[in-house]
Amino acid sequence: MSTFEIGAEHFLLNGSPYRVMAGALHYFRVHPDQWADRIHKARLMGLNTIETYIPWNAHSPRRGEFRADGQLDVVAFLELVAAEGMHAIVRPGPYICAEWDNGGLPAWLFEGVGVGIRSSEPQYMAEVTRYLEQVLPLIAPLQIDRGGPVILVQIENEYGAYGSDTAYLTELVRLNRAGGITVPLTTIDQPTTQMLENGRVDGALMTASFGSRSRERLATLRAHQSTGPLMCGEYWNGWFDFWGGYHHTTSADETAADLRELLATGASFSLYMFHGGTNFGFTNGANDKGVYQPTVTSYDYDAPLAENGDATAKYYAMKQAISEFHAVPEESPGPPVEAPIFAVDLDWSVSLHDVAETAPTWHHFEHLPTADEVQSFDGFTLYRAALAPGDSRMLRVEEVRDRATVFVDRVAVGTLSRAAQERLLALPGGAAGWLQLLVEDQGRVNYGPRIGEAKGLIGSVSMNGQALLEWDVLTLASRDLDALVATLTGRGEPLGALDAVAGPAFVGGSFTLDAPTDLYLNLDGWSKGSVWVNGFNIGRYWSAGPQRALYVPRGALVGGRNDIVVFEIHAAASPRVGFVGGPQLGPSDV
Structure with missing residues (x-):
């Protein structure tokens, strides 16, 4: 078995200095059929470690429920990391941020009166304890000292930007150790005095999050932690988008230059993101600093590896930067391939009002x-x-x-x-x-x-x-809609190619593929809603932009007939949808 430890100045792998060069890749934002491809391309860029959050709310969508199958099979994901000869960093939260719905905290968590948030409040901690008692047994057997890939586990996430409850962080350290975590623990905060001090806890190495001015930021980190390896736990190489805004991008050359500065310090790092993936379904988060800004479906993040797994100019620029300090594989990913371009005339429709009139699950309230x-x-x-x-x-x-x-x-x-x-x-x-x-x-x-x-x-x-x-209420949450889409598919009123769509309505049809392949669904002419392909919710669309096309992973498709259902809230000029050759993420800010 191998060992991974914190030395006076370096991480130590089997007693020798080791530099962690990681990239963030969230298994829950990538179709399982494509995990291995994305992990492989991380190694080809020169990285040696994959980092991922664990979203509590996805694994536990309802109180008392815990899932770790399909797209949530974190064990299978980490086993693929190991199979690629790479290490792993796991960040189980309980809070993760990640531009993910509620920062990963389940909504049901706050049903009770006085439940704390990211604090040592007893009701909150009781649920956190139950969560960690469910998730840590999945991670512990995969640690490096037991033959697995996991070398680091993070406590909470940028806590110093939120609070200063040391008792909370201390209890999280205890729970992780009690849950069998033996590898080093870390925290992460932006490198300011207040955030680093509020977020520190005994028993965990402090790391920093930033995207430039590496020497300055690492010097601040060192001033608050006199020994131990320096690490940028999140090296920001892109950014996310919100509806009604524009697509954030950064120059590949400038990003590579910033990475060179970081590499020259000798510090370890994790790129946020190496590959962003997609906010499938209703999983996107939002910011609200006086103005509410929901995140778009795509989590492309202008990352080195695009949403569909294509290597970008940034990928090759960053690989070149890494190669100037470390050996990198000669192999590189193949060139991008244009997705099939075709149109589909949806041919049936069901009004939500008709569905609601016969729904048996209205709840009455006074x-x-x-x-x-x-x-x-x-x-x-x-x-x-x-x-x-x-x-x-x-x-x-x-x-x-x-x-x-x-x-x-x-x-x-x-x-x-x-x-x-x-x-x-x-x-x-x-x-x-x-x-x-x-x-x-x-x-x-x-x-x-x-x-x-x-x-x-x-x-x-x-x-x-x-x-x-006096109110009646009908739930149309993800589970309800998934089940409803399954029952409605192919059973609505017929539509002609020239008919307009009056929402709210479910509108559907089908298309045929010779074999599964990645697609991009464009919904120009439609207003706002969500789309299911073969029962898989690929996400939200909105004419407000910037995103114009939704990524459809090949794993959601089959050779032969594929069913598509669009839930349109407002209206569409016609029931036609189009598949386009590549991403349409909207106008850029540069």
Whole structure:
């Protein structure tokens, strides 16, 4: 068996100095059929280690549930890392940020009164303990001293930017050790005095996160940690995008130059990201620093390895930089291949209103519930209240999280948006019947003090100043929609190629492939919604951009017939969708 230890100045692999050159690759953002390919390409770039978070909320989507299969089979992923001859760094949180929904914390965690967030509060820690008791037995047997690839395990994530509860971090160290983790533990924080001091804990090596000015940032880290190896635990080589913004990019040459500076220091590092992948389904997070900004479906991150696994100019520039300090494989990935280009006319449609009328799972309340109260932890929630006949009406929602489409007896009358701070809507005079609000959870905040907040309609909803207290609620979370899509496929009303699509509606059809291959689905002419291919939710689309095409991994496709279902909230000019030759991530900021 091998050993991996912290020396006075270096990491020590079997007693000899060792430089960790890692790249972040999140198994939960990549189709399992493509894990091996992405890991192999990391080694070809010159890296020796793969780093990944573990998202608690994905593994435990409901209280009492824990999954580690399919795309969540972290053991299989780490075994592939080992098979490639590489090491692994595991970051189990419990908080991970990662531009991931709720920073990886399950929404159900905050159902109780007074549950703490990222603190030593007893209710929170009881659930964290249960989580680690489930996940650490998967990781412990794969540590390097037991013949596996894992050389480091991280405690929490950039905690110094959030709090200063040393007792919390100390308990996490204890739980990891009690759970069988014997390799060195680390923390990570941005290299400022306050963050490093707030985030430090006995028993864990401090690492820093930054993307430039390496000598300066590492000097700050050394000033707070006089011995031990220096490491940039997240070396930022790209950035993420949010809906309504632009596609963030950085120069390949400048990124490589920054990496050379870091390499020249002799420090260890982990590239964030080596390969970003995709926020499939409803897994994207959001930021809110006064303005709510949900992250797009693509997590391409302008990383060296693109969302579809293509090596980019940045990949080759960074490989060259690494080669100037360390031996790298001569082999490189093959050239990009254009995806098939074709169009599909979707040929059936089912109105969400028709589905809702016959749904057996409406919940009745004599108050306005949040989406969390009805266990709608992602996706959509449909609210309805009865309207008596009346004159002009002013609808006021105290707070909407995050976007509501408003209907009166099936007729769309407007939208309310958290991002735009829209809370008022004038309804048609004399309208009566059902008031319906289709509320979309666009992603839970993943960073800062708004982690853990409830979704749906918050506070109160009033009409002409009078609160509406009688509500029926229908959950349309990921599980509900996945099951619904399966039952609807191919069974709706027929559509012609020239018909417009009036949402909210499920619109579907099929296409044929000779063999599975990566695709890019373009939805120009459509407004906003989500897409399923063979029952696999490939993510959200929105005409607000910047992203124009959704990545469809070959692992979600089959040779022969493939079914596609689009849930369109608003409208589309026609039921046609197009597959394009490559990514369309939107206008760049450079």
